[in-house]
Amino acid sequence: MTSLVLSMMSSGKSPEPAASVHAELLALVAASKDREAFATLFDHFAPRVKSFMMRKGASAEQAEDLVQETMIAVWSKAALYVADRGSVATWVFTIARNLRIDRLRREKPNQFTDLDDYDAPSDEPGQDEALHRLQEDSAVAQALAQIPHEQRELLILSYVEDLPQSEIAARLQIPLGTVKSRMRLAYRRLKKLLETLT
Amino acid sequence: MKITHHLDDATLVAYAAGTLGEAHRVVVAAHAAMCGDCRTAIRAAERVGGMLLEDQDASAVSDTCRAATLASLDGVTRAVPRRGKPSGELPLPLASVLGERGLPGVKWKTKAPGIAKADISLSPGARTHLQLLRIAPGKALPDHGHGGGELTLVLKGSYSDHTGRYGAGDVADLDEDIEHAPRVDSDVECICLVATEAPTRFKSIWARLAQPFVGI
Numbered sequence: 336m337t338s339l340v341l342s343m344m345s346s347g348k349s350p351e352p353a354a355s356v357h358a359e360l361l362a363l364v365a366a367s368k369d370r371e372a373f374a375t376l377f378d379h380f381a382p383r384v385k386s387f388m389m390r391k392g393a394s395a396e397q398a399e400d401l402v403q404e405t406m407i408a409v410w411s412k413a414a415l416y417v418a419d420r421g422s423v424a425t426w427v428f429t430i431a432r433n434l435r436i437d438r439l440r441r442e443k444p445n446q447f448t449d450l451d452d453y454d455a456p457s458d459e460p461g462q463d464e465a466l467h468r469l470q471e472d473s474a475v476a477q478a479l480a481q482i483p484h485e486q487r488e489l490l491i492l493s494y495v496e497d498l499p500q501s502e503i504a505a506r507l508q509i510p511l512g513t514v515k516s517r518m519r520l521a522y523r524r525l526k527k528l529l530e531t532l533t
Numbered sequence: 534m535k536i537t538h539h540l541d542d543a544t545l546v547a548y549a550a551g552t553l554g555e556a557h558r559v560v561v562a563a564h565a566a567m568c569g570d571c572r573t574a575i576r577a578a579e580r581v582g583g584m585l586l587e588d589q590d591a592s593a594v595s596d597t598c599r600a601a602t603l604a605s606l607d608g609v610t611r612a613v614p615r616r617g618k619p620s621g622e623l624p625l626p627l628a629s630v631l632g633e634r635g636l637p638g639v640k641w642k643t644k645a646p647g648i649a650k651a652d653i654s655l656s657p658g659a660r661t662h663l664q665l666l667r668i669a670p671g672k673a674l675p676d677h678g679h680g681g682g683e684l685t686l687v688l689k690g691s692y693s694d695h696t697g698r699y700g701a702g703d704v705a706d707l708d709e710d711i712e713h714a715p716r717v718d719s720d721v722e723c724i725c726l727v728a729t730e731a732p733t734r735f736k737s738i739w740a741r742l743a744q745p746f747v748g749i
Binding site: 384389402411413414425427479494495501511514515516525 | 543547553555576577578582599606610709
């Protein structure tokens with residue numbers, strides 16, 4: 336991700352309004368059960384939700400089960416989406432997060448958290464993929480690129496790799512108090528940056 | 534309800550990221566149900582999750598998964614927006630773990646005169662512990678420290694310690710190095726919801742309460 340972030344930093348392009356397009360598509364799903372709009376949302380979010388789940392330790396098969404559950408919830412809950420509360424991506428993130436938590440509760444503890452057992456997918460997308468993503472990701476990337484590396488690392492360990500703060504402390508061999516204070520700094524910084532970027 | 538003690542930003546982030554244990558998740562959600570400021574703050578932390586989801590490399594999804602998802606849409610019941618607020622004195626996230634009878638259905642165990650607790654059962658795999666404490670006016674807990682990650686939400690009444698006064702809706706999200714001796718200062722009993730990482734967290738407190746020389 337780092338190289339992509341850096342390339343976007345230097346490209347200086349303004350953010351693509353992908354977020355508002357997603358909100359419009361979701362409104363169509365809510366209002367008229369628009370399957371075409373849903374398919375477009377599926378094609379954007381499903382591959383990301385799949386990657387996200389695999390980074391958290393799910394197998395490809397488990398990840399696709401969660402993709403399916405998440406996207407069916409997008410269909411059934413479309414009318415509940417409130418744009419003021421965040422982007423469609425944020426909404427999909429919370430749906431996927433909650434479904435995964437529910438599934439973990441039903442299964443044995445540790446099912447997905449055995450992080451040593453999986454290989455993270457490559458962080459280097461192909462060139463076309465990178466170009467395609469360049470614009471819509473730029474607002475995100477700008478914000479992420481502007482926080483210090485150590486704070487970004489904590490956010491990724493937490494949101495993407497699903498490590499509790501105590502485990503982050505153990506892995507990085509730093510005190511829990513330091514993990515928490517870096518987390519607070521990262522959160523406050525990003526909140527401020529997003530307010531100015533969007 | 535005037536809320537003066539809020540969640541730590543580090544706790545908001547852990548909640549948004551989905552890395553909090555089940556007991557802590559209930560306490561955070563119950564506080565957020567009563568606190569607009571913390572709801573807004575959690576939404577901001579969830580935006581970080583949305584950003585990181587958007588930032589994921591795309592993993593190709595199988596045609597089977599795509600086709601199965603699209604084929605199942607017709608059979609899905611669509612949710613409609615809820616109107617009005619759910620009634621009841623308990624915050625919804627707590628009500629849903631307490632079951633139908635709510636607080637009156639809780640089985641209290643007396644630990645000392647004027648002090649009772651009740652364990653709340655979570656899912657079988659839960660590695661965190663949730664309990665209710667009920668403490669009579671004027672009673673106090675002996676001075677104690679906090680292991681990592683303890684969250685206390687006041688549901689009724691109030692207590693004070695050297696960090697301040699905690700009334701209904703307030704949450705104590707204290708650093709692990711803080712020691713305190715909370716004393717109930719309301720005319721009515723104080724009921725708190727407490728999430729801990731280990732079920733034995735309060736064992737030494739109960740043991741000390743059982744000893745006659747602990748002057749409370």
